[in-house]
Amino acid sequence: MTDGRPRVPGHRRILMFAALAIASVVAACGGDFPQSSLRPLSDVAREIDSLFRGIFWWAMAVLVVVEGALIVAIIRFRERPGAPKPRPVHGHTLLEIGWTLAPAIILIFIGVPTMITLWRIDRPPERSEVRVEVVGHQWWWEFNYPDLGITTANELHVPVGKTVDLRLRSADVIHSFWFPRVAGKRDLVPGRVNQLWFTPDSVGVYPGQCAEFCGTSHALMAMRLHVEAEEDFERWAEQQLREAVEIEEAGDPLVSVGRDLFFGAGGCISCHQIRGTVAAGVLGPDLTHVGGRETIAAGVLENTLDNLAFWINEPHEVKPGNLMLDMGLTDEQARHVAAYLLSLE
Numbered sequence: 001m002t003d004g005r006p007r008v009p010g011h012r013r014i015l016m017f018a019a020l021a022i023a024s025v026v027a028a029c030g031g032d033f034p035q036s037s038l039r040p041l042s043d044v045a046r047e048i049d050s051l052f053r054g055i056f057w058w059a060m061a062v063l064v065v066v067e068g069a070l071i072v073a074i075i076r077f078r079e080r081p082g083a084p085k086p087r088p089v090h091g092h093t094l095l096e097i098g099w100t101l102a103p104a105i106i107l108i109f110i111g112v113p114t115m116i117t118l119w120r121i122d123r124p125p126e127r128s129e130v131r132v133e134v135v136g137h138q139w140w141w142e143f144n145y146p147d148l149g150i151t152t153a154n155e156l157h158v159p160v161g162k163t164v165d166l167r168l169r170s171a172d173v174i175h176s177f178w179f180p181r182v183a184g185k186r187d188l189v190p191g192r193v194n195q196l197w198f199t200p201d202s203v204g205v206y207p208g209q210c211a212e213f214c215g216t217s218h219a220l221m222a223m224r225l226h227v228e229a230e231e232d233f234e235r236w237a238e239q240q241l242r243e244a245v246e247i248e249e250a251g252d253p254l255v256s257v258g259r260d261l262f263f264g265a266g267g268c269i270s271c272h273q274i275r276g277t278v279a280a281g282v283l284g285p286d287l288t289h290v291g292g293r294e295t296i297a298a299g300v301l302e303n304t305l306d307n308l309a310f311w312i313n314e315p316h317e318v319k320p321g322n323l324m325l326d327m328g329l330t331d332e333q334a335r336h337v338a339a340y341l342l343s344l345e
Ligand code: HEC
Pocket: 138, 139, 140, 153, 154, 262, 266, 267, 268, 269, 270, 271, 272, 283, 284, 285, 287, 290, 293, 295, 296, 297, 298, 299, 308, 312, 319, 322, 323, 324, 325, 327, 329, 337, 341
């Protein structure tokens, strides 16, 4: 028995284990959890959440009964010196009917609400107040508002209390659109158009991300949902509809040099669009109002001068494998271009 190591007594070990288990459970209850589907903020998210909670309690009941029986069996029928072997149960009709019927009944209580919820959230929405076409790209999100004529990237703006009707498709591989607090996941499948809708009920900014592995930088394919009061949404939409307006800082030389680089030697216009200018590329995000975004590169960097300049020169440092090319600008040139882009609010 002894191997020279000091032995921790059995009950001390159980205590230590229990303390560890309690600590991890308690630790899991703190924090902000901006991406928890357990704190739903839309009609659809609430339906999914209440289905989940129902299933959770059935699963708990099964756990308690099964594990309880197991523990009782282990203790009562454990081997003891001199004790006779426990008698096996065989051909007990009542027991057999019981353990066939009980799971069947539980499955009905889980299956019926699941089907009802699936049908409800899968049918087209009753109202379709804001229509958005979502296109998944490796590794960013394009958002088009066909009724409003707006195109933007990675930051989805919607008015609170209105039903948002999304059509999802992909430009390359399978992605999955997921804002945990407002809607379930929905895949973006090449060659198909999928639908997803939800009615957000709380103003705020909520993070989301691609939920289907889609290549090297899949983990860097985030997005943000801005749920706004109606007036704020309208103001945003009006701003987006304008052609590119530089918020000219009284002839800021950074900006004008940056503009020349963007349209000239930088080569940026081969992939990016700025409405109202000759830049009409479609491979990368529309940059008409890029200065008004909070983040760049699909939620990966805050939209600041430093970050923009870094991104322009080292897009693959930030996001390995992404399709943007390093156009070989100097650090100073990159800062000029960044200043120009920031001026595009
Ligand atoms: C070969 C095509 C290509 C060229 C050339 C190119 N880009 Fe990009 N750009 C992209 C792609 C693709 C993305 C999206 C990358 C991602 O997030 O995965 C992107 C993203 C960006 C973003 C982030 C936009 C956002 O909303 O997240 C900025 C800013 C940007 N590019 C600026 C530039 C500038 C400035 C130049 C010229 C120096 C340039 N790009 C040249 C393809 C290109």
